[in-house]
Every structure is written in C-alpha cells, then in structure tokens.
Amino acid sequence: MTKEGFWSRAFHLYYDGFRSMTLGKTLWAVILIKLFIIFVVLKIFFFPNFLSSHAEKGGEADFVATELIKRTH
Amino acid sequence: MQNILLNIDAGTIDWSRAQFALTAIYHWLFVPLTLGLALIMGICETIYYKKLRAAESTQTVGFWKETSKFWQRLFGINFAMGVATGIILEFEFGTNWSNYSWLVGDIFGAPLAVEGIVAFFMESTFVAVMFFGWKKVSAGFHLASTWLTGIGATLSAWWILVANAWMQNPVGCEFNPDTMRNEMTSFADVALSSSAVDKFLHTVISAWIIGAVFVVAVSCWYLLKKRHTELAVKSIRIAVVVGIIAALGAAFTGHISGQDVAKTQPMKLAAMEALYNGGTDQGLTAIALVNPICQPDYANEESAPLKVEMPYFLSLMATNSIHGYVPGINDILNGYTRPDGTREPSADEKIARGKQAIAALQAYRLAKAEGASDSILTAQLSIFNENKDYFGYGYVTDKSQLVPPIGLNFWAFRTMVGVGCLLILFFGLVLMLAFKIPFFSVFTRRLLSAIGLMDEAHADVHGATRMPVWLYWAAIIMVPLAYIASESGWLVAELGRQPWTIQDMLPTWAAVSDLQAGSVALTFILFLGLFTAMLGIEISIMLKQIKKGPKES
Numbered sequence: 308m309t310k311e312g313f314w315s316r317a318f319h320l321y322y323d324g325f326r327s328m329t330l331g332k333t334l335w336a337v338i339l340i341k342l343f344i345i346f347v348v349l350k351i352f353f354f355p356n357f358l359s360s361h362a363e364k365g366g367e368a369d370f371v372a373t374e375l376i377k378r379t380h
Numbered sequence: 381m382q383n384i385l386l387n388i389d390a391g392t393i394d395w396s397r398a399q400f401a402l403t404a405i406y407h408w409l410f411v412p413l414t415l416g417l418a419l420i421m422g423i424c425e426t427i428y429y430k431k432l433r434a435a436e437s438t439q440t441v442g443f444w445k446e447t448s449k450f451w452q453r454l455f456g457i458n459f460a461m462g463v464a465t466g467i468i469l470e471f472e473f474g475t476n477w478s479n480y481s482w483l484v485g486d487i488f489g490a491p492l493a494v495e496g497i498v499a500f501f502m503e504s505t506f507v508a509v510m511f512f513g514w515k516k517v518s519a520g521f522h523l524a525s526t527w528l529t530g531i532g533a534t535l536s537a538w539w540i541l542v543a544n545a546w547m548q549n550p551v552g553c554e555f556n557p558d559t560m561r562n563e564m565t566s567f568a569d570v571a572l573s574s575s576a577v578d579k580f581l582h583t584v585i586s587a588w589i590i591g592a593v594f595v596v597a598v599s600c601w602y603l604l605k606k607r608h609t610e611l612a613v614k615s616i617r618i619a620v621v622v623g624i625i626a627a628l629g630a631a632f633t634g635h636i637s638g639q640d641v642a643k644t645q646p647m648k649l650a651a652m653e654a655l656y657n658g659g660t661d662q663g664l665t666a667i668a669l670v671n672p673i674c675q676p677d678y679a680n681e682e683s684a685p686l687k688v689e690m691p692y693f694l695s696l697m698a699t700n701s702i703h704g705y706v707p708g709i710n711d712i713l714n715g716y717t718r719p720d721g722t723r724e725p726s727a728d729e730k731i732a733r734g735k736q737a738i739a740a741l742q743a744y745r746l747a748k749a750e751g752a753s754d755s756i757l758t759a760q761l762s763i764f765n766e767n768k769d770y771f772g773y774g775y776v777t778d779k780s781q782l783v784p785p786i787g788l789n790f791w792a793f794r795t796m797v798g799v800g801c802l803l804i805l806f807f808g809l810v811l812m813l814a815f816k817i818p819f820f821s822v823f824t825r826r827l828l829s830a831i832g833l834m835d836e837a838h839a840d841v842h843g844a845t846r847m848p849v850w851l852y853w854a855a856i857i858m859v860p861l862a863y864i865a866s867e868s869g870w871l872v873a874e875l876g877r878q879p880w881t882i883q884d885m886l887p888t889w890a891a892v893s894d895l896q897a898g899s900v901a902l903t904f905i906l907f908l909g910l911f912t913a914m915l916g917i918e919i920s921i922m923l924k925q926i927k928k929g930p931k932e933s
Contacts, residue, residue, distance in 0.1 A: 316516070319516070320508065320509065320512050320513060320516050320517075321508060321512065323512065323516070324508065324511065324512025324513075324516075325512075330453065330456075330457070330921075330925065331456070331511065333921065334456065334457060334460035334461075334921075335460075337460060337461065337914075337917060337921075338460050338463060338464075341463075341464060341914065342464060344910065345464055345467060345468060345471075349468065349471065349903075349906075350471055353475075353899075353902075353903050353906070354471035354472070354474065354475040354903075355475060356474040356475065356478075357474060357475050357476075357478035357893040357895070358474075358478045358481075358482060361478075361894075367482060367560075368482075368558070368559050368560040368561070369745075371478075371479050371482045371483070371560045372560050372741070372742075372745055374479055374894070375479060375560075375738070375741075375890055376738060376741070376742045378775060378889065378890050379735065379738050379774055379775060
C-alpha cells in the first residue's frame with residue numbers, strides 16, 4: 308500500500324470532512340447566506356466606496372483636502 | 381444642555397456613529413466567546429492528550445475527547461456566526477467615513493493586511509484540522525491545530541486592537557500634506573505602543589472571562605438538569621480557574637489601561653469619573669447622581685451631586701501617587717499646569733492653533749498647485765508643523781464639543797467595574813466550592829451555611845456537584861451580565877474619546893462622508909434587522925446543541 312502524499316491527504320481531510328458534516332451543514336448555509344448578504348447585497352448596493360464614486364482617480368488627496376478645508380468654514 | 385438621545389436622529393454624523401456602534405457592539409458579541417472558548421477547549425484537549433499519552437483507561441481518554449469535542453462544537457457555532465461580521469466595519473469606513481479612511485489608510489493598511497493573512501491562513505487551516513482531523517491526523521498535530529486556531533483568532537484581535545489603539549493614541553506616523561495621508565514612520569511604534577499593548581491585554585483577558593462564564597453556566601445548567609454531570613463538574617473546575625485568573629487579570633490590566641488613558645486621553649478619564657474640576661489628592665468616585673442621558677452642567681457645578689468617593693484613590697490609580705494631579709473637564713478646557721511645570725494649553729488656544737494648521741495646509745497646497753518657490757512652500761510647511769498637533773481642534777466651533785457624553789461614560793465605566801467585581805466574587809465562590817482548598821473551602825461552606833445560603837449537610841463536603849442550586853442559577857445569570865460588562869468596556873473606550881475619530885487630529889464631523897442622513901438611517905435599520913436575525917439564529921442553534929449535549933462515550 309503506497310503512502311498518500313501531502314496534497315492528497317489535505318484534499319481528503321476537507322473532502323471527507325465536508326461530506327460527513329451534520330451541524331456543519333447548517334452552519335455553512337448560514338455562513339454562505341451571510342457572505343452573500345454582506346458582499347453582494349450590502350457592499351454593492353449600500354456600501355459603495357465614497358471616494359471612488361466622488362473623486363477622480365488619482366485625485367483623492369485633492370478631494371479629501373477640499374473636504375477638510377471646506378469644513379472649517 | 382445637549383440631549384444625547386435626540387442627537388441620534390439629527391443627521392449623517394449621528395446616524396453614521398450609531399451604525400458603527402451597532403455593528404461594533406454586535407461584532408463584539410461573538411469575538412470574546414471565540415477567544416474565551418478557544419482557551420478552554422485547548423485546555424480540555426491538552427488534558428485529553430496527556431491522558432492518551434499516559435495510556436489511561438479508554439473511558440477516561442474517551443471522556444476527555446468528547447468533552448473537548450463538545451466545547452469545540454459550541455466554539456464552531458459561535459465562530460461561524462461571528463465570521464465576517466467585522467468586515468462590515470471596513471465597508472462603513474469606506475462609505476460613511478471616507479475622509480477618515482483616506483487619512484488613516486497607510487496606518488491601517490499594514491495591520492489589517494497582516495490580520496487578513498493571519499486570519500485566513502491560520503484560522504481556516506487549523507479550524508478545518510480541528511473539526512475534520514480527529515481521525516485524519518495524529519493526536520499531537522490535532523492538539524497543535526486546536527491551540528493554533530485560538531492563537532490565530534487572538535492574533536487577529538491583536539491587529540484590530542492595534543488599529544483601534546492608534547486612533548486613540550496616534551504614534552509612529554507622519555502626516556504627509558501632499559498625499560493627505562498619515563504615513564507610518566515606525567511599525568514597531570504603532571504595533572507596540574503602550575495603548576496597543578494595554579488594550580490587547582485587557583481586551584483578550586476580558587474575553588477569557590466570557591468564555592469561562594459561558595462554560596460554567598452551561599455546566600451548571602447540566603447540573604440543574606442532572607445530565608452530563610461528570611462533564612459539567614470537570615468543565616467547571618477548568619473554567620473557574622480560567623475565570624478567576626482572567627477576572628483578576630482584567631482588573632490589573634484595566635488599571636494599567638486606566639493609567640495610559642490618564643496620560644494620553646485625560647478628557648476620557650475626566651468623563652469616566654464625572655470629574656468636573658480636578659486637582660491633587662483626587663478621590664475615586666464610587667457613585668454619584670450623574671444623569672445618564674443629558675450632559676451635566678459641568679461648567680458651573682463644582683462636582684457631581686451626591687458623590688461618594690474613596691479618598692486619594694483616583695490620584696493613586698492615575699499617577700501612582702496619592703497626591704498626584706488629575707485634571708478635570710474644566711481644567712482641560714481652560715488649560716492647566718502640570719506638577720512638572722509644563723503647561724497644557726486651553727481649548728481656545730488649541731482651537732486657534734488648529735485653525736492655523738488648517739490654513740497653512742490650505743496655503744501650502746494652493747502654493748504647490750501654482751508652482752510656488754521652495755521657500756514659500758517651506759514657510760507654509762513650517763507653520764503647519766508648528767501647529768499640526770492641534771490640527772483637529774481647528775474644526776471645533778464651541779469648546780463644549782470637546783467634552784464626551786459624561787453620563788454614559790460614567791455609568792458604562794461603573795457597569796464594567798461593578799460587574800467585574802461581581803465576577804471576581806462569583807468565580808472566587810465557585811472556586812472554593814469546586815476545589816478542596818485548605819481552610820478556605822470549609823470556611824466558605826460554613827459561611828454560606830451560617831447565612832442560610834447553603835444546606836448545612838453540604839457545609840463540609842467538597843466537589844462542584846455540591847454547589848447550592850442558587851449558584852447554578854447565578855452562573856446562568858452571569859452570562860448576560862458578563863456580556864453587558866464587556867460591551868460597557870467598549871462603550872467607555874469609544875464614547876470616551878468623542879469627538880475624536882483620531883485623537884486630536886480628526887473630529888467625527890470632519891471625518892464623515894457627505895452622505896444623505898436618510899441613506900445611512902436606512903442601512904442602520906437594515907443592519908438592525910439582519911443582526912437581530914443572526915443573533916436569534918445563533919442563540920437558537922447554540923441552545924439546541926447545548927440541550928443535545930455531548931455524545932456520551
């Protein structure tokens with residue numbers, strides 16, 4: 308019987324682990340739904356990067372400087 | 381007087397602050413239990429490993445294996461529910477706090493990048509080995525993976541706390557007026573500043589308390605139900621040792637942290653103590669009638685009404701001398717002279733210098749854009765550098781803006797300390813009853829018996845199963861109390877530094893993005909719904925697994 312290589316053993320660790328999950332399946336479902344909400348719904352629709360959408364590319368420093376100086380008045 | 385509750389719906393700044401607070405408070409429900417359970421499950425598995433190596437009976441080895449797996453399962457639920465909740469804070473930086481985000485980008489970049497790498501590689505690798513590897517890897521490698529999971533989580537916390545500590549005590553950086561960013565000059569100064577080290581120790585040690593209380597409470601519930609008695613008793617013995625060490629450690633590191641606050645954020649200390657007028661020989665306020673909602677009339681009152689204090693204690697704790705000088709809110713606003721003769725400028729002076737710094741920055745950038753000579757640029761930079769320590773004060777229009785909400789700080793601090801003391805008492809009591817400690821255990825039992833809190837028949841008996849029933853219930857009640865104390869600690873840390881997003885450098889109203897208040901309010905409400913649902917799911921899964929209990933070996 309030949310000894311399994313590192314990558315093969317690592318693969319089987321994850322493969323067998325995921326296959327035999329019970330509670331883990333529920334937890335993974337919760338994690339995936341949460342990640343979808345966070346990265347797809349919240350990030351794209353509700354949390355755009357303010358500077359990327361308001362300042363010219365490369366002009367962020369000028370934009371922030373203008374904002375900061377403007378707010379003293 | 382400023383009404384703090386009314387300000388919540390006053391505009392973009394307050395909605396953004398409320399949203400950040402909501403996210404951080406929710407995120408912090410998961411983190412301490414992860415860090416605390418990581419330690420306890422590591423100890424359980426170490427015992428299992430030692431029993432295995434010592435070739436003890438199959439039953440003993442099996443018991444410790446199942447005990448380790450049980451606490452790891454509860455750790456896994458909490459870990460899964462908490463994962464990625466902190467990322468929302470980073471989204472909020474980019475959207476709601478864009479000026480702040482740009483200014484700190486270089487400082488935060490390094491710690492957060494390290495945190496990301498450590499969190500991803502260490503936690504995702506070793507968590508998988510911990511859960512999937514029982515039959516796949518050697519017992520030694522599995523044990524190492526369990527500990528490395530906890531160490532990975534703790535290191536992640538380190539970098540986040542480094543970033544937070546830098547906001548409270550910005551060191552190891554230089555502001556670049558061309559890029560408008562703070563650039564790191566010393567990674568070691570940022571990562572190992574006194575504020576970062578103190579904050580890390582106090583926060584992580586307090587997280588161990590949450591883990592210990594949780595384990596004691598779950599175990600006590602089993603004892604109440606007369607189920608899994610052996611697991612419960614042995615888990616209590618592990619958790620109570622962790623708990624008492626952590627509770628005393630949190631008190632000590634809290635004191636060290638307080639001394640750091642006295643040096644770097646005296647206004648926070650003054651707000652925590654409702655110390656309107658300071659001086660030498662200051663007493664520590666035990667209790668006082670401070671309105672938690674409305675800002676007190678600190679400018680006209682000598683001190684908070686009905687104040688009960690411990691003489692000299694504040695001076696002693698802040699300066700290591702009973703005669704030490706501790707400035708109050710009015711001293712800080714009006715300026716004061718320290719015992720070493722150095723003078724702290726008044727708020728008016730700082731505001732004037734802050735305005736000079738901002739004007740010099742504007743002139744420098746304008747001159748540079750127009751291609752002015754080096755001598756003009758150097759002259760403007762020189763004015764800027766002379767005044768840049770007070771840059772943020774240039775945005776202050778009324779010096780009352782520099783005073784954090786006193787009532788909330790005062791009561792949040794007392795909640796944290798009060799529950800902390802209660803936890804020391806609780807763990808001390810459980811320790812005496814769970815172990816046979818010469819003299820102390822019998823004394824505790826007889827004392828409890830004498831005051832009617834323990835059945836006389838149990839007064840001379842040792843063993844956690846002999847704990848009185850009320851103490852089982854007390855353990856369960858201590859879980860929400862410990863969380864309240866832990867969150868209160870963060871309230872003190874974050875409310876106390878108001879109005880600064882970066883101490884003395886950037887107040888909230890300069891840091892916030894120019895957004896519609898309604899859009900921030902909408903995401904606040906969305907988060908409230910999402911977080912409440914997630915918390916409900918976690919509690920439901922956790923309770924179900926606790927009811928199910930460990931697999932009997």
